[in-house]
Amino acid sequence: MGRARDSAAAPPAVSAPPGRPPAPPPVHRRAVAAVRRLVPRPVLFGTAVVAVAVALIPVAYLGVRTAEAGGERIAEELLTARVGLLALRTLGLAAVVTAGCLLLGVGSAFLVTRTDLPLRRFFGVLAALPLAVPTYIAGFAWISTVDRFEGFWPGALVLTLCSYPYVFLPVAAALTGADPAQEEVSRSLGRGAWRTFTDVTLRQIRPALTGGGLLVALYVLSDFGAASILRVDTFTRAIFIAFDLGFDRTAALVLSTVLVVLTVLLLAGESATRRRGERYARVGAGSRRPPARSRLGWARWPAVAALAGVAALALGVPAVSLAQRMAVGVSRPGSLGEIAVAAGNSLWLSLAGAALTMLLALPIGLLSARAPGALTGLLERLSYLTHALPGVVIGLSLVFFGINVAYPLYQTTWLLALGYAALFLPLAVAAVAGAAAQAPPILEEVARSLGRGPVAVLRTVTLPLTLPGIGAGAALVFLTCMKELPATLLLRPTGTDTLATELWTHTTVNAYAAAAPYAALLVLLSSVPTWLLAARSGILESEGGR
Structure with a gap:
C-alpha cells in the first residue's frame, strides 16, 4: 500500500522518445539547482560571510567616520x-x-x-x-x-x-x-x-x-x-x-583614507595587469628536468x-x-624581569590573535577549497583587502570603533586580537585552503552517506585532515603578530608592553642598549x-x- 500511495502521489515519469534529448527538469528544480550553485553549502557560506564582515569592521568604520567629518573639513585637510x-x-x-x-x-x-x-x-x-x-x-x-x-x-x-x-x-x-x-x-x-x-x-x-x-x-x-x-x-x-x-582625529582619518585609496589603486593596477598577462604553464607530460647552470x-x-x-x-x-x-x-637593574614580562605579553597577545584569526579563516578556507565559485572568490578577495592596509590604519579605525561602538572591548586583549585578525587573515585563509584542497573530499562524502550531519563531519573528518595545514598557518600568524608594531601600539591594553613596543619605546629616547x-x-x-x-x-x- 505504501508503494501504491507513493506512486499515486508522484507525477508519472515522462521518458523521451528515442533519438531525442531528455526533457529538461521542471522550472523549480532548475531554480533550486541555480541557487545551490550560487550559494554553495549554506551553513559554511553563512559563517564565511560573518567572518569576512568581522574582518572588514576597520575598513567600514574608517569610511563611516571619515564621511561624518563633512565635505568641507575633508577638503580642508585633503587639499x-x-x-x-x-x-x-x-x-x-x-x-x-x-x-x-x-x-x-x-x-x-x-x-x-x-x-x-x-x-x-x-x-x-x-x-x-x-x-x-x-x-x-x-x-x-x-x-x-x-x-x-x-x-x-x-x-x-x-x-x-x-x-x-x-x-x-x-x-x-x-x-x-x-x-x-x-x-x-x-x-x-x-x-x-x-x-x-x-x-x-x-x-x-x-x-x-x-x-x-x-x-x-x-x-x-x-x-x-x-x-x-x-x-x-x-x-x-x-x-x-x-x-x-596632535590629537587631530579628523586629520588622521583623512590621511588614512588617502592611504587606503592609494593601496586600492595599486592593487587594482596589479590585477588589471595580471588579467592581461600571458600563461606560462609547461606543456606536455614527463618529469621536470633541472635547468642548466651557467658558468x-x-x-x-x-x-x-x-x-x-x-x-x-x-x-x-x-x-x-x-x-x-x-x-x-x-x-641593567630589573632588565631581565622586564624582558620576561614583555616576552610573556607578546606570547599571550599573539596567541589570542592567532586563535581569533584561525577561527575566522576556517570557514573561508574550507569554502574556497570545497565549493569554489563566484561568491566564494568574492569573499576570499574581500578577506585580503585589510591585509593590504597599514597596521596604523587598522589600529586607528579600531580605536574609534572601540570608543564609540564597542566600548566594553576598548583597551582589551580582544580588540587587539581583532586588529591582528584583520591584518593577517589572508595568511590563515591560504593555509586552511591549501590543506583542505589536499585532503580527499571522498572521505567527507562517505561520512555524510553514513548519516553524519555537517557539524559531525567537520569535527571528525575535515578538521583532522586539515590539522597540519591549520597548525602551520597558526604558527605563521602567531609569529607575524609578535612582530606587528603600529597596531599593537594603538590597541594594546594600558600598561601592557610587548617586545615590539618596548623596543620602540627605548629607541625613541635613544636608549639603544636597553x-x-x-x-x-x-x-x-x-x-x-x-x-x-x-x-x-x-x-x-x-x-x-x-
Missing part, C-alpha cells in the same frame, strides 16, 4: 600642499625600494639557482634571512651605528635590505621550477645568454616577479617602523603623529663578493649593533618561519643540475 608632498614622498619611496628589491632579488635568485656560484645554498639562506629582521629593528641598528642616519635615502636603503627577500623567494622558486626547454630552443636559434635571459627567462618568471614587486610596494606603503625611527615623513608616520601627538668564469668571485656585501649590510649591521649593546642592556635584548629576541623568533620559506622556495634542494 593641502602637505598631503601632496606626503603622497609624492610615499609613492617615491615605494618606487625606489621596489626597483632596488627587483634588482637585488632577481640577481640573487639567478646567481643561486642558475649558476655555478660557490656555496650556493649558503648564500641562498643568507638572501632569505633579512625577512626575519623587522624594519624597525633594522632602523634601530643603523641609526644607533651611523650618526645622522635618517631621511629618505637612509629609509630607502633599510627598507630595500629588509624587503628584497619578498622578490628573491618567489623568483628563486620560479627559476627552480621552470622548464629549461624554451631557453634551450632560444640558445639553439643563435641568441646569446643575455638575450635569452631577457626575452625568455624573464617572461617565464614574470608572475613571480610582479607578485614579489607588489608585495614590496604594499609593504613600503604600510611600513611604520623604519619610517618612524629613521624619520621619513610618509603617510603612516604622519597618521600616527596626527593621532598620538660564471672570472665573475665567480665578484659575484660572491657582491652577495656577501649585501648580506653584511642586511644582516651584519643589525647583528653587530645588537651584539655590542646586548651585554649592557641585559645587565632596546637591544628585545630586538635580539624578536629576530630569533622570526627566523623560524623564514627558514621554512627558504626551504619551500627550492634553494635548499640538492646541487643537481648541469
Whole structure:
C-alpha cells in the first residue's frame, strides 16, 4: 500500500522518445539547482560571510567616520600642499625600494639557482634571512651605528635590505621550477645568454616577479617602523603623529583614507595587469628536468663578493649593533624581569590573535577549497583587502570603533586580537585552503552517506585532515603578530608592553642598549618561519643540475 500511495502521489515519469534529448527538469528544480550553485553549502557560506564582515569592521568604520567629518573639513585637510608632498614622498619611496628589491632579488635568485656560484645554498639562506629582521629593528641598528642616519635615502636603503627577500623567494622558486626547454630552443636559434635571459627567462618568471614587486610596494606603503625611527615623513608616520601627538582625529582619518585609496589603486593596477598577462604553464607530460647552470668564469668571485656585501649590510649591521649593546642592556637593574614580562605579553597577545584569526579563516578556507565559485572568490578577495592596509590604519579605525561602538572591548586583549585578525587573515585563509584542497573530499562524502550531519563531519573528518595545514598557518600568524608594531601600539591594553613596543619605546629616547635584548629576541623568533620559506622556495634542494 505504501508503494501504491507513493506512486499515486508522484507525477508519472515522462521518458523521451528515442533519438531525442531528455526533457529538461521542471522550472523549480532548475531554480533550486541555480541557487545551490550560487550559494554553495549554506551553513559554511553563512559563517564565511560573518567572518569576512568581522574582518572588514576597520575598513567600514574608517569610511563611516571619515564621511561624518563633512565635505568641507575633508577638503580642508585633503587639499593641502602637505598631503601632496606626503603622497609624492610615499609613492617615491615605494618606487625606489621596489626597483632596488627587483634588482637585488632577481640577481640573487639567478646567481643561486642558475649558476655555478660557490656555496650556493649558503648564500641562498643568507638572501632569505633579512625577512626575519623587522624594519624597525633594522632602523634601530643603523641609526644607533651611523650618526645622522635618517631621511629618505637612509629609509630607502633599510627598507630595500629588509624587503628584497619578498622578490628573491618567489623568483628563486620560479627559476627552480621552470622548464629549461624554451631557453634551450632560444640558445639553439643563435641568441646569446643575455638575450635569452631577457626575452625568455624573464617572461617565464614574470608572475613571480610582479607578485614579489607588489608585495614590496604594499609593504613600503604600510611600513611604520623604519619610517618612524629613521624619520621619513610618509603617510603612516604622519597618521600616527596626527593621532598620538596632535590629537587631530579628523586629520588622521583623512590621511588614512588617502592611504587606503592609494593601496586600492595599486592593487587594482596589479590585477588589471595580471588579467592581461600571458600563461606560462609547461606543456606536455614527463618529469621536470633541472635547468642548466651557467658558468660564471672570472665573475665567480665578484659575484660572491657582491652577495656577501649585501648580506653584511642586511644582516651584519643589525647583528653587530645588537651584539655590542646586548651585554649592557641585559645587565641593567630589573632588565631581565622586564624582558620576561614583555616576552610573556607578546606570547599571550599573539596567541589570542592567532586563535581569533584561525577561527575566522576556517570557514573561508574550507569554502574556497570545497565549493569554489563566484561568491566564494568574492569573499576570499574581500578577506585580503585589510591585509593590504597599514597596521596604523587598522589600529586607528579600531580605536574609534572601540570608543564609540564597542566600548566594553576598548583597551582589551580582544580588540587587539581583532586588529591582528584583520591584518593577517589572508595568511590563515591560504593555509586552511591549501590543506583542505589536499585532503580527499571522498572521505567527507562517505561520512555524510553514513548519516553524519555537517557539524559531525567537520569535527571528525575535515578538521583532522586539515590539522597540519591549520597548525602551520597558526604558527605563521602567531609569529607575524609578535612582530606587528603600529597596531599593537594603538590597541594594546594600558600598561601592557610587548617586545615590539618596548623596543620602540627605548629607541625613541635613544636608549639603544636597553632596546637591544628585545630586538635580539624578536629576530630569533622570526627566523623560524623564514627558514621554512627558504626551504619551500627550492634553494635548499640538492646541487643537481648541469
